Amino acid sequence: MLVGGCDIGSTTGKAVVLNEKSIVSQYIVSSTTRPEETARQAMDAALELAGIASIDDLAYVVGTGYGRTKVPFANENISEITCHGRGAHWLDPEVRTVVDIGGQDCKVVSIDSRGKTVEFVMNDRCAAGTGRFFEAMARVLDCGLEGISSLENQGPNPCTITNQCSVFAESEVVTLINEGTELPDLIAGINLSVANRLFSMVKRVGLVEKLALTGGCSKNQGLAKALEKKLGVEVTTLPEDPQVAGALGAALIAKERAAA
Amino acid sequence: MDSKLTSTAYEECVAATASIVNPAVEQWCEGGGRVVGYFCSHVPTEVISAAGLMPFRMRGTGSDGTELSDAFFSSINCSFPRHTFNLALQGGYDFLDGLVCISSCDHVRRVYDNWKRNLQTPFLTIMSLPRKVEDAQVGWYHEEISILREALGKHFDVDISDEKLWDAIKLHNRTRRLQREIYQLRKGRTPVSGAETLAIMVAATAMPRSRYNTLLEEILVELRQREPRNGYRARLMVVGGELDDPSWIETIEEQGGLVVADSICFGSREMWADIDESLEDPVEAMAKYYIQDHPSCPRMYGDQPRRREYLMNMVREFDVDGVIGERLMFCDQWCVEHYMNKADFKEEGIPFLQLDREYISSGKGQLRTRIQAFLETMGK
Structure with a gap:
């Protein structure tokens, strides 16, 4: 069948x-x-x-x-x-927390031992922490999505991006570029800012291991690394x-x- | 397929809810009637009625933008005062003879300041609503209601006697009793949808009260003969603040979640208790009702345990499967409250979904996804 x-x-x-x-x-x-x-x-x-x-x-x-x-x-x-x-x-089957990051939204889904959804949170009507955000940043940094994803590009001193809004975050990044911030620190900062956002969503449903990333942005290795560091748990492959x-x-x- | 409510009484309610200057308001004004707008469930509308005026609860229904009012609010003000004030700046509230503002929340109370500087409504005042619900605050609100009574009487040149106040209290209590009868029908095999109920509830605040009571009686006759709703996946309760848009509830119900109960400004909190008609002083009776007996809203300090009990009783009485907590974006009253609600419902094993929304419904697709997923999560 x-x-x-x-x-x-x-x-x-x-x-x-x-x-x-x-x-x-x-x-x-x-x-x-x-x-x-x-x-x-x-x-x-x-x-x-x-x-x-x-x-x-x-x-x-x-x-x-x-x-x-x-x-x-x-x-x-x-x-x-x-x-x-x-x-x-x-x-x-051991996954209990799913972080799905798509093109225009992200969600955290808590599942039980049968894969049934127990609880979920979704971002609210904003591109922050989604594929759109990464696309916008890749354009500003002229590095392509691969550039943001690549583990080699994650600088040691991630810059701080505080704006929750993608459009304003873009302006913030432009300012940082003009101030001479190194590209890898910018890239690491961008991934960290999304990881921070996902962190609070994960905390809202409660973190239970294992945690897996799904959706298009799960391919962003830099993000996975930043999220692991922030949550203190391994992201399951x-x-x-x-x-x-x-x-x-x-x-x-x-x-x-x-x-x- | 469930049938639609067809009575002209219901249609009249829908018309009143769907617009600001609705046919009932037009008719009232054409007959020389005067209208006083007000914000928030804590304004003692009985005083306005007692003065022979029609109380009209402020809404932004039908607003198509906020470009005029944006100049007067910051980016963290919620969309309800923005849309409502925008309508006012467009002339949508020119029919008002007066407006009673109140310190219900910081967003709404600043409408008063902007209104005063930009519009020429003949009578304009603001009430100071206490934050606590103890006896001292009843005394405070007694004074506030007395000030309103005097100011309204003086401006509109009417003597608002105790007798007139008692008549108005009885008229409004009758509304509350009739509305509660509708809610009683929603327990068990409910004959009315949540969207229909909200349209009926909002209409109370947008037409002459005695006319509305007559409509309610007719609607009750129709509902008692009506087949119960069927084909729904779950019984839901909506908890939140300023929700006056039946189409938002309709979107939830289109996904299969029948809304059978609520704790919202235009819903059960308006009428779950009556004003005590046995007291000596009508102002005392109103002060006590609006501060202590009226189901509590999160703007009141230290009263969350009572609100929790109210919600849990509602869940049991109406056999609710899941609860939706709605909040206008940037609403400070409801932001922390829903996190407490979530924890409280979790403790009781009741599924809870929090939804932020804009005052004028947008993003229906995202709402549908959340509701569908919520129902699926409940195994419905």
Whole structure:
């Protein structure tokens, strides 16, 4: 039996195809202005990779993410909060705290031993601590997202960025550049400022190990390092691309529904 | 699919809630009636009614921006006074013959200062609301209500006798009793949605009171014959402050969370208690009600244990599955309160979700995600 999960986020669309035991294929595309189109592109690519002829071969599909109600071939939609919890739990059953950092929001999800969401917090309507923030900073520093992520670029004396607002934080960084702050200290400071924000969100739901990062920004190694330092716990490395954790969770729920 | 309330009485309430100068206000003004605006549930509206004036609770409903009022507020002032004052600067409150401001919170109380400098409403005053709920503060508020009574009487040239005050108290208590009857129907198999209830509740503050009481009676007849709501995933309670927008509740209910109870300014806190009609002095009765008997709001010092008890009773009485704590961004009254609520509900094993919002609803997608996830978390 084959099932699918499709996570339509603000920046990327993700599709995962599952069989009884494992991931058959997964694919990430950039979001278009039409969620239906993004969903089709991601799923078509995942199906092609798996050598599956048609979406009709999937017994059940769950949509998730901001565009979850617009996934044309989904049987049901589930919030991305529930899906990230489920996906992370499947990738590592010992995970109890999931920090999902996407393109335009971040959330901390506390899950139980079965991967069920116990509690969650989400950032409020602001790009601080999300992919948008990192994109803006990468543009100002002209270093690319890889530049912000790379562990080699994390300076020893992170500068302090206090503004919670991305736009104002950008001005703050521009000032620091003009004052001659070294690029690595700026990069470390940017990651630290997001880690600080995530720290308070984690504290709000209560930190229980293991902690895993999911979503596109989980690939930011500098951020992971800053968060580890701030929280004093290790960030668990997941065995699959953590960016697809939401789509994976959706597919896992689809499998449950198909079996019911 | 649940049916919609169709009575003209309900439609009249919806119309009153959906705009500022609603048909009931227009009719009242055309007949020579005068209107006095007020902020906050702690203003003794009975005094305004006793003077033969119509009390109108200030809102920013329908506001499409804050560009005029932004010049008078800082970036950490909440969006409620911003939108409301913006409407006033656009002339939206020119129909007022008077305005009673109050030191309910620092954001709202500064509306008074800005109003005084920029608008020409004939009667303008501000009440000083105590922060504590002990007997000494009842004395203080007795004095404040007496000052209001005298000033209103003098400006509008009416003698606000004790008899008139008692009549107004009885009229407003009747509203409270009828509203409580609606809430009673929400226990168990509730025939009314939370969005409908809020529309009905807000209307009380935007039309002549005797007219409103008649509408409530008609609505109660309709509700008693109505099929209970079905097809919902969970029974929710909303706790918070200045929420007057039924569409916000509607978004929650569209996700499957039926709002069956509340503790909000325009909701149960308006009417869970009556003004004591057995006392000698009507001003004393009002002072006691507004300081001590009125369900407590977080602006009152040292009263959180009583608020907690109020919420826990409400959860039990209305068989609530989960609680949503709402707060206007930058609201200082509700910021700490919801963290305490969260801990208290956790202790009782009741799921709690805190939501910050803007006065004029925006970001419905984010609201939907949170509500859906909250219901999923509850296993609903």
